[in-house]
Amino acid sequence: MSIVPAALLLLSAGFPQAGMASSAQDASDTDVLVTANDAANRLTVGVKLGEHGPFPFMIDTGAQNTVIANTLVSRLALISKARAKLISVAGFTTVDTVELDEVVLGRRSFYGLIAPVLLRSDIGADGILGLDSLQDQRVLIDFRKGLMAVGDARTLGGDGGFQIVVTARRKSGQLIMTDATLNGVRVNVVIDTGSDTTLGNRALQLALGRKGRATTPTELRSVTGQSLAAEVGYASDLKLPGATITSVVIAYSDSPTFAYLGLDKKPTLLLGMRELRVFPRVAIDFKTRKILFQLPRTGDPDYFYDVAPMPPAAPTKPAKPAN
Numbered sequence: 001m002s003i004v005p006a007a008l009l010l011l012s013a014g015f016p017q018a019g020m021a022s023s024a025q026d027a028s029d030t031d032v033l034v035t036a037n038d039a040a041n042r043l044t045v046g047v048k049l050g051e052h053g054p055f056p057f058m059i060d061t062g063a064q065n066t067v068i069a070n071t072l073v074s075r076l077a078l079i080s081k082a083r084a085k086l087i088s089v090a091g092f093t094t095v096d097t098v099e100l101d102e103v104v105l106g107r108r109s110f111y112g113l114i115a116p117v118l119l120r121s122d123i124g125a126d127g128i129l130g131l132d133s134l135q136d137q138r139v140l141i142d143f144r145k146g147l148m149a150v151g152d153a154r155t156l157g158g159d160g161g162f163q164i165v166v167t168a169r170r171k172s173g174q175l176i177m178t179d180a181t182l183n184g185v186r187v188n189v190v191i192d193t194g195s196d197t198t199l200g201n202r203a204l205q206l207a208l209g210r211k212g213r214a215t216t217p218t219e220l221r222s223v224t225g226q227s228l229a230a231e232v233g234y235a236s237d238l239k240l241p242g243a244t245i246t247s248v249v250i251a252y253s254d255s256p257t258f259a260y261l262g263l264d265k266k267p268t269l270l271l272g273m274r275e276l277r278v279f280p281r282v283a284i285d286f287k288t289r290k291i292l293f294q295l296p297r298t299g300d301p302d303y304f305y306d307v308a309p310m311p312p313a314a315p316t317k318p319a320k321p322a323n
Helices: 070-075 202-212 256-260
Strands: 031-034 043-049 052-059 067-069 080-088 091-105 108-118 127-129 138-142 147-151 164-167 169-171 174-182 185-191 198-201 216-221 227-240 243-253 268-271 281-285 290-294 307-309
Touching (some): 067 070, 080 256, 185 202, 198 202
Parallel strands (some): 067 108, 198 243
Antiparallel strands (some): 031 147, 043 091, 067 127, 080 091, 091 108, 138 281, 169 174, 198 268, 216 227, 227 243
16 A cells, blocks of 8 residues: 655645745755655655754655644644644545644744644654745755755755756646656656655546556555555656656546646646656755756666656758748
8 A cells, every 4th residue: 555645735714825934044054954764665854843853754745734743743742723624645634733833944944834633653754844844945855865955056056967957837836847748648747755656647547548557456545544546557658858767657546636736637647756766866946946857877886767868859851942
């Protein structure tokens, strides 16, 4: 059973939206954080809540809201503020919320975040770091070194070392790549570091026709404890601008995540960690709407990734003059 916490979002009115938290640090500061992998191969980092911690929080670029585990709420004696409706990959649920006075990520602090409370047994960590703690920053993930850096583009070295730079469009806080194809079908791609599984919608499965057949049933488990039925299929290639990932494993489902993003009628992928790890480094720049990829070096024995640069376009022949 795969854990897929994509698109966690509080829907109750009156709560701050992603990006509304204020930071106490200058934007030029850079935080380098050692990451670890949980049982579902997701990235976690140490996060402090005020003077307490650090605690292992999962990094989820597919989640709008920062989340805290019930065990940590009890440990810190946090008081529930209200009940709120939460949307997850598997549907809607009502949860308790608490206000986090200060969330400390490296040298950055964010204040007054309203966080849903979920069971630690479902999360697999003490919390989830969502987009409300990552907006207007660049998140650099170095899979080879096991590091994540948070800062602005300049202090993180700019775009140097990345062979692929994609400008995405923003939708509900998410960055969506629109210039991609899966088995020749145009597809929207959302980077989801909180999921070990790449999730495709039914519109994509239908557009793929026979190539979208998926006969292996599976069950996707949300961090809310809910489950979602899906079928596993395979695609020969996912072509991004400048690179091709082959042998893509996809779970197809009717997740409400796609409807929330307004993409349930358009072929869409939530690209999970299995596919992201084919790149040595990935950077997600929420401020400039850029997603950057470093290609593995040819012949590097440390990499066994199934990714290749796109061949250059064939030169066009000059048009013949009309008679």
